[in-house]
Amino acid sequence: MELTGAVAIVTGCTGGLGQRICRAFAENGVQVAGVYQHSKEQAEAFATEWSALGPRCVAIQADVTLPEAIQRMVGQVMAEYGRVDILVNNAAFNQTVPFKDLDGLTLDLWNKILLANLTSPFLCVKAVAGIMRAQGGGRIVNIGSIAGLAPLGSSMAYAVSKAGIIHLTRCLAVALGPEVAVNAVAPGTMMGTRMTSKLAPELIERTTKTAALQKPVERDDVARQIVEFCRSDSTTGQVLVLDSGVVYH
Numbered sequence: 364m365e366l367t368g369a370v371a372i373v374t375g376c377t378g379g380l381g382q383r384i385c386r387a388f389a390e391n392g393v394q395v396a397g398v399y400q401h402s403k404e405q406a407e408a409f410a411t412e413w414s415a416l417g418p419r420c421v422a423i424q425a426d427v428t429l430p431e432a433i434q435r436m437v438g439q440v441m442a443e444y445g446r447v448d449i450l451v452n453n454a455a456f457n458q459t460v461p462f463k464d465l466d467g468l469t470l471d472l473w474n475k476i477l478l479a480n481l482t483s484p485f486l487c488v489k490a491v492a493g494i495m496r497a498q499g500g501g502r503i504v505n506i507g508s509i510a511g512l513a514p515l516g517s518s519m520a521y522a523v524s525k526a527g528i529i530h531l532t533r534c535l536a537v538a539l540g541p542e543v544a545v546n547a548v549a550p551g552t553m554m555g556t557r558m559t560s561k562l563a564p565e566l567i568e569r570t571t572k573t574a575a576l577q578k579p580v581e582r583d584d585v586a587r588q589i590v591e592f593c594r595s596d597s598t599t600g601q602v603l604v605l606d607s608g609v610v611y612h
Contacts (some may be wrong), residue, residue, distance in 0.1 A: 364502055366594055367392035368418075370444040372436070374427050374487065375454030377402040379556035380506070380582050382409060384451055385420070387586035389413035393449065393593075395420040396440045398427065400454070427454055427483045437490045447491045449502045449593050452484035452528075459517040473520045480524035481531065488535060488545075496542045502593040503539070505532045507549040507602060509610045517566070525549070529602050536600030544599035546592040551606025553580045575608025 371388050375381040376397030385395045395413055399406035399422060406422035413420040421443055425436035440447055456479035460467045484505055495501025510516030511525030532547040539545055552570045571579055585605050592598060604612045 364448065364500065364593055364596065366590070368394065369448040369593075370394045370396065370440065370446050371449035371451065371593075372396045372398060372440055372447060372487075372491070373451045373453055374398045374425075374483075376422065377405050377409065378453065380550070380553060380585060381453045383582040383586040384453060384589055385409065385413055386416075387583070387590050388449075388593075389416040389418050389420055391590055391594075392418055393590075394418040394444060396443065397422050398425050398436060398454070400424070400426050427487060428478050430486055433483075433486050433490045437494070441494070446498060447494050447501070448498070449504070450487060450491050451589060452487055452503070452505045454483065455480045455506065455524075457517055457521045460519070462514065462519050468519055472518075476518065476520040477524050477527075480521065481527040484528060485531060488539075492539055492543065496539070499542060501539075501543040503535065503543060503545040504589045504592050505529075505545070505547040507532070507547045509549050509551045509604060509606045512549060512604070512610050512612050515570075515610075532602060533600045540599060544592075544595070546598060546600070547602045548585055548588055548592075549602055549604045549606070549610075549612070550585050551580045551604075551609050553582050553585065556582070570609060571607075573609060574606065578607055580605050580607055 371393050373385050377399045385397050410420045410422040425432045505528050507529045508525040510522040511529045516522045535545040
């Protein structure tokens with residue numbers, strides 16, 4: 364795909380990774396619609412910063428766990444740009460519950476995590492799929508986690524949701540081809556993200572020490588790989604692990 368002038372929707376745009384994804388797109392000439400839920404001033408400041416790199420970027424408020432908010436979000440993007448070329452499902456939610464604490468993982472919390480991390484991305488894809496097909500092409504990138512490839516992470520529900528998003532990626536690649544390519548990244552521990560800030564320090568240290576490269580994952584590395592997935596014309600249904608060498612997949 365030619366990236367210059369393309370339009371990307373990136374959910375969770377004010378998060379530690381989301382910011383870097385949006386900036387990486389802007390650096391490659393992509394017009395970015397950064398989607399936020401609460402941080403209006405921060406999101407608008409970021410959009411101004413990304414626009415200064417050349418492409419026209421905007422901040423759009425939406426709670427992407429609500430179907431009507433997703434439709435409104437896509438409608439705003441279409442009104443602003445007239446097209447949608449890229450969707451990055453980056454927004455997510457988690458709350459730490461040790462795997463052995465089954466009673467602590469309540470049904471309400473399980474449902475909240477699965478809604479935010481698996482159902483919401485599916486609904487976002489459904490909202491843009493018809494547009495992309497009508498345009499004759501599009502790119503979707505889902506944000507997974509190594510917790511979706513091994514029983515790791517800060518809660519069982521989070522791990523299951525990320526396993527789900529990885530397999531959803533493969534299923535969507537079949538469902539949306541040949542017009543739309545769908546891929547995913549599965550990062551390991553990244554410093555400077557809301558998800559990592561919720562992890563116990565000893566878990567972060569242990570994961571870092573067991574990694575082959577013995578260091579956390581660089582957010583900009585993940586962002587650059589997402590851009591390359593969107594640039595590629597022959598890659599779909601793939602899950603790229605970026606974890607400094609923890610899970611070999």
